[in-house]
Amino acid sequence: MELDLIKNIVDFGLVVLIWLVQLCIYPAFSYFKKDELLKWHKSYTPRITSVVLPLMATQLSLSIYFVYNEATTIALINLILVILTWVSTFLIYVPLHNKIKANQTPLKSSKKLVDYNWLRVFLWNLIFLINLFF
Template structure:
Protein backbone atom coordinates (compact mmCIF):
# COMPACT_ATOMS: atom_id res chain seq x y z
CA UNK A 1 0.00 0.00 0.00
CA UNK A 2 2.75 2.56 0.80
CA UNK A 3 4.34 2.02 -2.63
CA UNK A 4 0.97 2.56 -4.36
CA UNK A 5 0.43 5.76 -2.34
CA UNK A 6 3.90 6.93 -3.33
CA UNK A 7 3.26 6.22 -7.01
CA UNK A 8 -0.09 8.06 -6.95
CA UNK A 9 1.47 11.00 -5.12
CA UNK A 10 4.45 11.05 -7.46
CA UNK A 11 2.32 10.90 -10.60
CA UNK A 12 -0.25 13.48 -9.49
CA UNK A 13 2.35 15.87 -8.08
CA UNK A 14 4.57 15.71 -11.17
CA UNK A 15 1.50 16.17 -13.38
CA UNK A 16 0.41 19.25 -11.41
CA UNK A 17 3.97 20.61 -11.37
CA UNK A 18 4.23 20.43 -15.14
CA UNK A 19 0.76 21.87 -15.58
CA UNK A 20 1.34 24.79 -13.20
CA UNK A 21 4.56 25.76 -14.99
CA UNK A 22 2.66 25.75 -18.31
CA UNK A 23 -0.13 27.84 -16.81
CA UNK A 24 2.36 30.21 -15.17
CA UNK A 25 4.61 30.80 -18.16
CA UNK A 26 2.14 30.48 -21.05
CA UNK A 27 -1.54 30.46 -20.23
CA UNK A 28 -2.00 33.12 -17.53
CA UNK A 29 0.24 35.72 -19.22
CA UNK A 30 -1.76 35.29 -22.44
CA UNK A 31 -5.02 36.22 -20.69
CA UNK A 32 -4.15 39.88 -21.16
CA UNK A 33 -3.96 39.30 -24.94
CA UNK A 34 -7.60 38.22 -25.23
CA UNK A 35 -9.78 41.04 -26.59
CA UNK A 36 -12.05 42.59 -23.96
CA UNK A 37 -15.14 41.59 -25.96
CA UNK A 38 -14.14 37.94 -26.01
CA UNK A 39 -12.58 37.79 -22.56
CA UNK A 40 -15.70 36.79 -20.60
CA UNK A 41 -16.41 33.80 -22.82
CA UNK A 42 -12.74 32.83 -22.99
CA UNK A 43 -12.36 32.94 -19.22
CA UNK A 44 -15.57 30.98 -18.66
CA UNK A 45 -14.31 28.29 -21.04
CA UNK A 46 -10.94 28.22 -19.28
CA UNK A 47 -12.63 27.62 -15.93
CA UNK A 48 -15.01 25.01 -17.37
CA UNK A 49 -12.24 23.09 -19.12
CA UNK A 50 -9.47 23.29 -16.52
CA UNK A 51 -11.59 22.10 -13.58
CA UNK A 52 -12.00 18.48 -14.69
CA UNK A 53 -8.26 18.33 -15.38
CA UNK A 54 -6.92 19.77 -12.13
CA UNK A 55 -9.56 18.62 -9.62
CA UNK A 56 -8.87 14.86 -9.83
CA UNK A 57 -5.09 15.38 -9.85
CA UNK A 58 -5.17 17.79 -6.90
CA UNK A 59 -7.46 15.45 -4.97
CA UNK A 60 -5.28 12.42 -5.72
CA UNK A 61 -2.20 14.40 -4.66
CA UNK A 62 -3.75 15.52 -1.37
CA UNK A 63 -5.19 12.13 -0.42
CA UNK A 64 -2.01 10.24 -1.31
CA UNK A 65 0.16 12.80 0.51
CA UNK A 66 -1.99 12.27 3.61
CA UNK A 67 -1.74 8.52 3.18
CA UNK A 68 2.05 8.73 3.02
CA UNK A 69 2.09 10.37 6.46
CA UNK A 70 0.12 7.43 7.86
CA UNK A 71 1.99 4.75 5.90
CA UNK A 72 5.34 6.00 4.57
CA UNK A 73 7.25 3.61 2.31
CA UNK A 74 10.12 1.73 3.86
CA UNK A 75 13.29 3.81 3.99
CA UNK A 76 11.55 7.19 3.91
CA UNK A 77 11.44 9.39 7.01
CA UNK A 78 8.01 10.36 8.28
CA UNK A 79 9.03 14.03 8.48
CA UNK A 80 9.50 14.06 4.70
CA UNK A 81 5.98 12.72 4.16
CA UNK A 82 4.65 15.29 6.63
CA UNK A 83 6.47 18.09 4.78
CA UNK A 84 4.87 16.89 1.54
CA UNK A 85 1.41 16.92 3.08
CA UNK A 86 1.93 20.43 4.46
CA UNK A 87 3.02 21.70 1.04
CA UNK A 88 0.04 19.99 -0.64
CA UNK A 89 -2.34 21.59 1.87
CA UNK A 90 -0.73 24.97 1.24
CA UNK A 91 -1.47 24.67 -2.51
CA UNK A 92 -5.14 24.09 -1.69
CA UNK A 93 -5.19 27.07 0.68
CA UNK A 94 -3.56 29.42 -1.83
CA UNK A 95 -5.87 28.15 -4.57
CA UNK A 96 -8.97 28.72 -2.45
CA UNK A 97 -7.93 31.99 -0.83
CA UNK A 98 -6.12 33.73 -3.72
CA UNK A 99 -6.61 32.16 -7.14
CA UNK A 100 -10.33 31.35 -6.92
CA UNK A 101 -11.32 34.87 -5.81
CA UNK A 102 -9.23 36.35 -8.64
CA UNK A 103 -10.97 34.07 -11.14
CA UNK A 104 -14.31 35.21 -9.72
CA UNK A 105 -13.27 38.82 -10.39
CA UNK A 106 -12.29 37.92 -13.93
CA UNK A 107 -15.60 36.12 -14.52
CA UNK A 108 -17.29 39.50 -14.86
CA UNK A 109 -14.86 40.66 -17.55
CA UNK A 110 -11.30 41.68 -18.23
CA UNK A 111 -9.61 43.38 -15.30
CA UNK A 112 -5.93 44.21 -15.87
CA UNK A 113 -5.20 44.44 -12.14
CA UNK A 114 -6.79 41.03 -11.49
CA UNK A 115 -4.87 39.53 -14.44
CA UNK A 116 -1.56 40.83 -13.13
CA UNK A 117 -2.42 39.63 -9.63
CA UNK A 118 -3.33 36.20 -10.99
CA UNK A 119 0.06 35.84 -12.68
CA UNK A 120 2.05 37.20 -9.72
CA UNK A 121 0.24 35.25 -7.02
CA UNK A 122 0.35 32.04 -9.05
CA UNK A 123 4.12 31.98 -8.51
CA UNK A 124 3.30 30.85 -4.97
CA UNK A 125 1.55 27.73 -6.28
CA UNK A 126 4.26 27.19 -8.88
CA UNK A 127 6.91 27.15 -6.16
CA UNK A 128 4.79 25.00 -3.83
CA UNK A 129 4.16 22.33 -6.48
CA UNK A 130 7.82 22.37 -7.47
CA UNK A 131 8.83 21.88 -3.83
CA UNK A 132 6.33 19.04 -3.43
CA UNK A 133 7.70 17.41 -6.58
CA UNK A 134 11.19 17.54 -5.06
CA UNK A 135 9.92 16.02 -1.81
CA UNK A 136 8.09 13.17 -3.53
CA UNK A 137 11.04 12.49 -5.84
CA UNK A 138 13.31 12.34 -2.76
CA UNK A 139 10.87 9.91 -1.12
CA UNK A 140 10.85 7.74 -4.25
CA UNK A 141 14.65 7.75 -4.38
CA UNK A 142 14.88 6.73 -0.72
CA UNK A 143 12.22 4.05 -1.12
CA UNK A 144 14.10 2.50 -4.06
CA UNK A 145 17.36 2.19 -2.10
Protein backbone atom coordinates in the same frame (compact mmCIF):
# COMPACT_ATOMS: atom_id res chain seq x y z
CA MET B 1 1.36 0.17 -9.37
CA GLU B 2 2.91 1.33 -6.10
CA LEU B 3 1.40 4.36 -4.37
CA ASP B 4 4.80 6.09 -4.27
CA LEU B 5 4.98 5.92 -8.05
CA ILE B 6 1.39 7.13 -8.45
CA LYS B 7 2.13 10.06 -6.14
CA ASN B 8 5.25 10.97 -8.15
CA ILE B 9 3.25 10.84 -11.38
CA VAL B 10 0.50 13.05 -9.95
CA ASP B 11 3.05 15.48 -8.47
CA PHE B 12 4.86 15.66 -11.81
CA GLY B 13 1.57 16.18 -13.63
CA LEU B 14 0.85 19.18 -11.41
CA VAL B 15 4.35 20.55 -12.02
CA VAL B 16 3.90 20.34 -15.78
CA LEU B 17 0.41 21.82 -15.55
CA ILE B 18 1.43 24.75 -13.33
CA TRP B 19 4.32 25.66 -15.63
CA LEU B 20 1.95 25.62 -18.63
CA VAL B 21 -0.48 27.82 -16.73
CA GLN B 22 2.27 30.18 -15.58
CA LEU B 23 4.16 30.52 -18.85
CA CYS B 24 1.41 30.11 -21.46
CA ILE B 25 -2.17 30.28 -20.21
CA TYR B 26 -2.22 33.15 -17.69
CA PRO B 27 0.06 35.42 -19.75
CA ALA B 28 -2.20 34.83 -22.76
CA PHE B 29 -5.05 36.52 -20.86
CA SER B 30 -3.30 39.86 -21.48
CA TYR B 31 -3.79 39.48 -25.23
CA PHE B 32 -7.57 39.49 -24.90
CA LYS B 33 -9.74 42.57 -24.93
CA LYS B 34 -12.00 42.75 -21.90
CA ASP B 35 -15.10 41.26 -23.58
CA GLU B 36 -13.07 38.51 -25.24
CA LEU B 37 -11.37 37.67 -21.95
CA LEU B 38 -14.73 37.31 -20.21
CA LYS B 39 -15.98 35.02 -22.98
CA TRP B 40 -12.79 32.90 -23.01
CA HIS B 41 -12.59 32.73 -19.22
CA LYS B 42 -16.15 31.41 -18.99
CA SER B 43 -15.13 28.54 -21.26
CA TYR B 44 -11.64 28.04 -19.82
CA THR B 45 -12.35 27.72 -16.09
CA PRO B 46 -14.62 24.65 -16.11
CA ARG B 47 -12.29 22.85 -18.50
CA ILE B 48 -9.11 23.54 -16.54
CA THR B 49 -10.92 22.66 -13.30
CA SER B 50 -11.79 19.24 -14.74
CA VAL B 51 -8.04 18.62 -15.14
CA VAL B 52 -6.67 20.32 -12.01
CA LEU B 53 -9.21 19.27 -9.39
CA PRO B 54 -8.80 15.49 -9.80
CA LEU B 55 -5.01 15.85 -9.70
CA MET B 56 -5.12 18.05 -6.61
CA ALA B 57 -7.63 15.76 -4.87
CA THR B 58 -5.50 12.71 -5.64
CA GLN B 59 -2.38 14.48 -4.40
CA LEU B 60 -4.12 15.47 -1.16
CA SER B 61 -5.56 11.99 -0.64
CA LEU B 62 -2.21 10.30 -1.16
CA SER B 63 -0.48 12.82 1.10
CA ILE B 64 -2.96 12.11 3.89
CA TYR B 65 -2.54 8.38 3.31
CA PHE B 66 1.26 8.61 3.65
CA VAL B 67 1.07 10.69 6.84
CA TYR B 68 -1.39 8.24 8.35
CA ASN B 69 0.44 5.08 7.28
CA GLU B 70 4.10 6.11 7.39
CA ALA B 71 4.11 9.05 9.82
CA THR B 72 7.50 10.33 8.62
CA THR B 73 8.70 13.91 8.79
CA ILE B 74 8.89 14.02 4.99
CA ALA B 75 5.30 12.81 4.68
CA LEU B 76 4.18 15.51 7.12
CA ILE B 77 6.13 18.24 5.31
CA ASN B 78 4.62 17.03 2.05
CA LEU B 79 1.10 17.20 3.47
CA ILE B 80 1.68 20.72 4.81
CA LEU B 81 2.92 21.87 1.40
CA VAL B 82 -0.05 20.25 -0.33
CA ILE B 83 -2.44 21.94 2.10
CA LEU B 84 -0.71 25.26 1.32
CA THR B 85 -1.48 24.74 -2.38
CA TRP B 86 -5.15 24.20 -1.51
CA VAL B 87 -5.29 27.20 0.82
CA SER B 88 -3.59 29.48 -1.69
CA THR B 89 -5.83 28.21 -4.47
CA PHE B 90 -9.03 28.98 -2.58
CA LEU B 91 -7.86 32.19 -0.87
CA ILE B 92 -5.97 33.80 -3.75
CA TYR B 93 -6.61 32.26 -7.17
CA VAL B 94 -10.29 31.32 -7.01
CA PRO B 95 -11.22 34.87 -5.87
CA LEU B 96 -9.18 36.35 -8.72
CA HIS B 97 -10.92 34.07 -11.21
CA ASN B 98 -14.26 35.05 -9.65
CA LYS B 99 -13.42 38.72 -10.17
CA ILE B 100 -12.73 38.03 -13.82
CA LYS B 101 -15.95 36.05 -14.11
CA ALA B 102 -17.95 38.84 -12.44
CA ASN B 103 -16.35 41.45 -14.72
CA GLN B 104 -14.72 43.18 -11.73
CA THR B 105 -11.36 44.45 -12.96
CA PRO B 106 -10.80 41.42 -15.21
CA LEU B 107 -7.62 42.70 -16.84
CA LYS B 108 -6.09 43.72 -13.51
CA SER B 109 -7.08 40.38 -11.96
CA SER B 110 -5.57 38.43 -14.84
CA LYS B 111 -2.28 40.30 -14.31
CA LYS B 112 -2.41 39.42 -10.61
CA LEU B 113 -2.89 35.75 -11.54
CA VAL B 114 0.45 35.80 -13.36
CA ASP B 115 2.20 37.61 -10.51
CA TYR B 116 0.78 35.60 -7.62
CA ASN B 117 0.85 32.19 -9.31
CA TRP B 118 4.61 31.93 -8.73
CA LEU B 119 3.68 30.72 -5.24
CA ARG B 120 1.99 27.61 -6.62
CA VAL B 121 4.84 27.10 -9.11
CA PHE B 122 7.23 27.09 -6.17
CA LEU B 123 5.06 24.84 -3.97
CA TRP B 124 4.34 22.19 -6.59
CA ASN B 125 7.96 22.06 -7.71
CA LEU B 126 9.08 21.73 -4.10
CA ILE B 127 6.54 18.97 -3.42
CA PHE B 128 7.70 17.06 -6.48
CA LEU B 129 11.39 17.42 -5.70
CA ILE B 130 11.02 16.46 -2.04
CA ASN B 131 9.06 13.35 -2.93
CA LEU B 132 11.38 12.46 -5.76
CA PHE B 133 14.53 12.61 -3.62
CA PHE B 134 13.15 11.47 -0.28
